[in-house]
Amino acid sequence: MVFFYKRFFFSLVFLSILILSGCNKPEIIHDLSHDNFQLLNQDSSTVNFPSAFEGKYLIIGFIYTHCPDICPITTANMTNIKNQLKNPSNAHFVGISFDPMRDTPSALKEYMQTFKLDENKFTMLTGDSTTVDSLLNAMDIDAEISYVDTSSAGARSYRMNHTDRISVMDPQGRVRFEYPGSRVPPEYLIEDLNKLRNSWYEFF
Amino acid sequence: MNFSKLILLTLTALLIFVGCQSESRQDRAKNTDKISTSDSIEISNAWTRPGGKGRNSAVYMRIYNGTGQPDSLIAVETEIAQKAEAHESYEEDGMMGMRPVGVLPIKPDSVLKLQPGGVHIMLMNLNQSIADGDSILVQLLFSQSGSINVTIPVQLTNS
Numbered sequence: 001m002v003f004f005y006k007r008f009f010f011s012l013v014f015l016s017i018l019i020l021s022g023c024n025k026p027e028i029i030h031d032l033s034h035d036n037f038q039l040l041n042q043d044s045s046t047v048n049f050p051s052a053f054e055g056k057y058l059i060i061g062f063i064y065t066h067c068p069d070i071c072p073i074t075t076a077n078m079t080n081i082k083n084q085l086k087n088p089s090n091a092h093f094v095g096i097s098f099d100p101m102r103d104t105p106s107a108l109k110e111y112m113q114t115f116k117l118d119e120n121k122f123t124m125l126t127g128d129s130t131t132v133d134s135l136l137n138a139m140d141i142d143a144e145i146s147y148v149d150t151s152s153a154g155a156r157s158y159r160m161n162h163t164d165r166i167s168v169m170d171p172q173g174r175v176r177f178e179y180p181g182s183r184v185p186p187e188y189l190i191e192d193l194n195k196l197r198n199s200w201y202e203f204f
Numbered sequence: 205m206n207f208s209k210l211i212l213l214t215l216t217a218l219l220i221f222v223g224c225q226s227e228s229r230q231d232r233a234k235n236t237d238k239i240s241t242s243d244s245i246e247i248s249n250a251w252t253r254p255g256g257k258g259r260n261s262a263v264y265m266r267i268y269n270g271t272g273q274p275d276s277l278i279a280v281e282t283e284i285a286q287k288a289e290a291h292e293s294y295e296e297d298g299m300m301g302m303r304p305v306g307v308l309p310i311k312p313d314s315v316l317k318l319q320p321g322g323v324h325i326m327l328m329n330l331n332q333s334i335a336d337g338d339s340i341l342v343q344l345l346f347s348q349s350g351s352i353n354v355t356i357p358v359q360l361t362n363s
């Protein structure tokens with residue numbers, strides 16, 4: 001009789017743990033695991049996204065290089081996250097441009113140099129407009145030209161309205177967390193990311 | 205209440221008042237590593253982001269109006285960029301954007317903060333690239349105080 005109760009008690013505990021961890025399991029926000037976006041990095045090399053980064057947690061920021069305020073804040077935030085992560089060996093940082101018209105690979109290269117981004121840990125991505133648009137769509141990023149200025153010399157420049165976002169993607173290519181990129185405190189993202197990295201259920 | 209008690213009370217009140225005064229001055233002095241002054245417009249904590257030639261940058265600073273009368277920042281001139289303009293970043297329908305803000309009024313004894321994610325001076329189409337460690341020259345034009353030249357360090361962040 002006592003034996004029976006013991007077994008019952010342990011099954012109950014086990015069940016509760018299962019249910020509780022199920023509750024805490026971060027949902028899959030966007031599943032890109034079966035998608036393939038052919039993009040270019042800052043060195044003009046072809047990058048198949050997301051499969052090229054399979055096995056790594058990705059911290060992905062969305063930017064355009066003509067942006068003077070919000071995007072550099074997002075980029076600085078990513079640098080802070082990188083610096084504060086204790087063991088980022090299975091994490092990589094990706095900047096995706098939503099302005100592929102102007103953001104050529106060399107523009108992205110220059111951006112990385114300007115903001116001193118470590119090329120071992122950061123990859124900047126651009127591509128043809130159609131591919132970039134469908135990727136942005138898949139990751140729920142909006143971006144549109146908001147203001148066009150034509151200078152006396154006839155040069156056309158524009159600003160953009162855009163989603164302020166840093167997303168966290170798991171090693172299988174699924175977006176698990178999304179934050180307001182220029183405003184999220186690095187600690188918040190790191191706490192969530194570490195939960196994901198240390199969870200037993202992520203191995204199933 | 206007798207007379208000596210009243211004097212004591214007044215003295216105490218005066219002491220507290222003076223104490224508060226000097227403390228707030230001290231606080232202000234702490235927050236303003238002054239860069240330049242003209243008619244008591246005080247510019248502090250000025251910095252700008254790096255940027256490549258043909259790109260944009262943003263200038264941030266604190267502007268304290270100690271002139272005793274209302275003033276306003278009406279224009280910004282610089283040789284480093286094709287155009288310098290007061291802007292603000294704003295959020296609308298879940299998207300971030302930027303727009304010019306025009307004249308920026310500053311009440312007497314108050315501070316106008318130009319800071320990341322808010323009001324900034326946008327440097328449009330840089331004439332040359334500016335890197336971390338450089339400094340640039342910017343002229344601020346105020347409606348009452350006239351023009352003030354500020355040397356601004358180029359920094360990756362403000363920390």
Ligand SMILES: [Cu+2]
Pocket residue numbers: 068069291292302303324325326
């Ligand atoms: Cu601006």
